[in-house]
Amino acid sequence: MTTAFSQAAFSTGNRVPQLPTMPTGWPIGSYATYEEAQRAVDHLADNDFPVHDVTIVGVEPMLVERVAARLTWGKVLGSGAASGAWFGLFVGLLLGMFTPGAALAPILIGLISGVGFGMVFAAISYAATKGRRDFVSHSQIVATRYDVLAQPRSAEQGRDMLARFAMSSAAR
Known part of the structure; x- marks a missing residue:
């Protein structure tokens, strides 16, 4: 499958691997x-380096999960009610557009039923965890370092450009 974005990447003659491959x-x-x-790759791009030869590789990746808040029944039911209200309002507005006469009734019915269903589904989901996950968290993958690789045909030029960039950044 190709898109407008992938066509631009392929126009340089380099094909991005479709399956996971080692860099x-x-x-x-x-x-x-x-x-x-x-920032280093941006510097290379700003100085007309063939960046289609460049890869950024995260070395020794790890999954970091940052705990944001504790979950309580009040928070669970409140967020279920809020998401249900938005969905119910959306459905009510759609029904109101196609209902002859007063459109307020479908909107109110959609809103109220959305709040009810949202709370029920949130309660069922939370109860199913049986207290094993009473917190909200955000996960991200980070690495201990990030290596910039270039194809051999342009690696020496890239290394020289990044060395000059590092020296000019250190002088500031």
């Missing part, structure tokens, strides 16, 4: 954060 290329820089690696 190829020579290391031209190593950074402690993804932001630094991104």
Whole structure:
């Protein structure tokens, strides 16, 4: 399957692998954060380096789960009611558009039934966990370092450009 975005990537002659594959290329820089690696590749792009030869590789990835809040029955039912209200309002508005006469009744019925169903489904979902997960969290994958790789044909040039970039950044 191709899209307008993938067509632009393929126009350079490089094909992005469709299946998971190991990255190829020579290391031209190593950074402690993804932001630094991104900044390095941006510098290469700004200086007409063939960035289609570049890959950013997160080394030693780990899953980090940051706990955001404790779940209580009140929070569960409140969020179920809120999401149900939005869905019910949406359905009520759709029905109201196609109902002759007063459109307020379908909107109110949709809103009230949405709140009810949202609370019921949220309660069932929360009760099914049996207290094993009484918190909300956000997960992200991070790496201990990020290596910038370039294909051998342009690796030396990229390494030189990033070395000059690091020296000019350190001088600031």
